Amino acid sequence: MTHQPAIPTLTAADPQIAELIEAEATRQHDKVRLIASENYVSQAVLEATGSVLTNKYSEGYSGKRYYEGQQLVDPIEDLAVERAKSVFGVEHANVQPYSGSPANLAAYLAFAEPGDTVLGMALPAGGHLTHGWSVSATGKWFNAVRYGVRKEDGRLDLDEVRDLARQHRPKLIFAGGTAIPRTIDFAAFAEIAREVDAVLVADIAHIAGLVAGGAHPSPVGHAQVITTTTHKTLRGPRGAMIMSDADHAKAVDKAVFPGLQGGPHNHTTAAIAVALGEASKPDFREYAHGIVANAKALAEALLERGFDLVSGGTDNHLLLVDLTSKHIGGKPAAKALDAAGIELNYNTVPFDPRKPFDPSGIRIGTAAVTTRGLKPQHQPKIAEWIDRAISAAATDDAKALHTIAGEVKELLAAYPVPGYRD
Ligand SMILES: *Cc1c(COP(=O)(O)O)cnc(C)c1O
Numbered sequence: 359m360t361h362q363p364a365i366p367t368l369t370a371a372d373p374q375i376a377e378l379i380e381a382e383a384t385r386q387h388d389k390v391r392l393i394a395s396e397n398y399v400s401q402a403v404l405e406a407t408g409s410v411l412t413n414k415y416s417e418g419y420s421g422k423r424y425y426e427g428q429q430l431v432d433p434i435e436d437l438a439v440e441r442a443k444s445v446f447g448v449e450h451a452n453v454q455p456y457s458g459s460p461a462n463l464a465a466y467l468a469f470a471e472p473g474d475t476v477l478g479m480a481l482p483a484g485g486h487l488t489h490g491w492s493v494s495a496t497g498k499w500f501n502a503v504r505y506g507v508r509k510e511d512g513r514l515d516l517d518e519v520r521d522l523a524r525q526h527r528p529k530l531i532f533a534g535g536t537a538i539p540r541t542i543d544f545a546a547f548a549e550i551a552r553e554v555d556a557v558l559v560a561d562i563a564h565i566a567g568l569v570a571g572g573a574h575p576s577p578v579g580h581a582q583v584i585t586t587t588t589h590k591t592l593r594g595p596r597g598a599m600i601m602s603d604a605d606h607a608k609a610v611d612k613a614v615f616p617g618l619q620g621g622p623h624n625h626t627t628a629a630i631a632v633a634l635g636e637a638s639k640p641d642f643r644e645y646a647h648g649i650v651a652n653a654k655a656l657a658e659a660l661l662e663r664g665f666d667l668v669s670g671g672t673d674n675h676l677l678l679v680d681l682t683s684k685h686i687g688g689k690p691a692a693k694a695l696d697a698a699g700i701e702l703n704y705n706t707v708p709f710d711p712r713k714p715f716d717p718s719g720i721r722i723g724t725a726a727v728t729t730r731g732l733k734p735q736h737q738p739k740i741a742e743w744i745d746r747a748i749s750a751a752a753t754d755d756a757k758a759l760h761t762i763a764g765e766v767k768e769l770l771a772a773y774p775v776p777g778y779r780d
Pocket of ligand 1: 459
């Protein structure tokens, strides 16, 4: 048995699924997990997620539900909401969105009408699909205008944001993204939003844990609405929250339910409460700063090895590596790295000349390895493995990749993770 909590009943009832879950626990244990949107949750979060709360329907909000039997779900949701308010210092929190994408949809439903103009970061520049990208419902149902980054330094171009906002007068402005390695200036976004009378939505899905731990400036007091996932740097279950000031609270709640969703996922709500409890402890601050210290150390080690980083480095948990000078595409590089026990994703880089399905870059995040207990002194080793794996990919050297995977597994054996026991 390797999975923790143990799954003996599942193993007896459905060995096929149980075996795959066991293998996934082992896989997560044996690899350096560098996908910037992923993490390892605590065993307490895993236990809440796997609880009987999944049996309960609770449409509505605490004290105003449509079904009976909410004696225990109400205080659970109340705790999640109170903890979110306290951890982030917000006036209102809705913990019911099923995930980050529905949370963003709720922001559209609350504050815009179909056909209205919205302004968000372009996907290839580092934005999210739900910030108005063309293939997303948000790009199809709204008139989406997109900003990017500067060609010279790969950084967000606030002059462009201001110009586009003045020209197009959007109802909503999204600040945030999936591949932004630098600090986001929420105060500057707020000034632009105020000037054009737009609602500013800070989407902190990636950096929520850093914000909670004081390792990234908070959008609170700048953005009227804040959306976030709970499963990235915040280290909770797969889920999302929408936070807001008091003025926007009612519209947010109405949009989530009954506007967009039915019953909340109560097991997820409980697990969010548990994760927020963890995030309120002093050692979470240390954790958040540790994520950034690891990212900076890894950036430095990669730069020393001649890798090009978009924007030249990082301020947060995330690095975007442009592999053009290494003469390999992001996709073959990511595949080779996976074979070498290093899990990450291929990613477009700003102004990418290659196709989205085989772009020029890879994205790296340090939240999961920090949870695991790796420190800045381990980062040169990770950079060395990445360098060797990418060289091995160029010569199709499967043996070298296998050797690296062995070294990865050996180092990680000393760093236990929740969800797995030998
Ligand atoms: C991950 C992410 C989302 C979407 O989250 P899902 O839970 O995958 O739907 C939205 N916005 C940003 C910026 C993200 O990084």
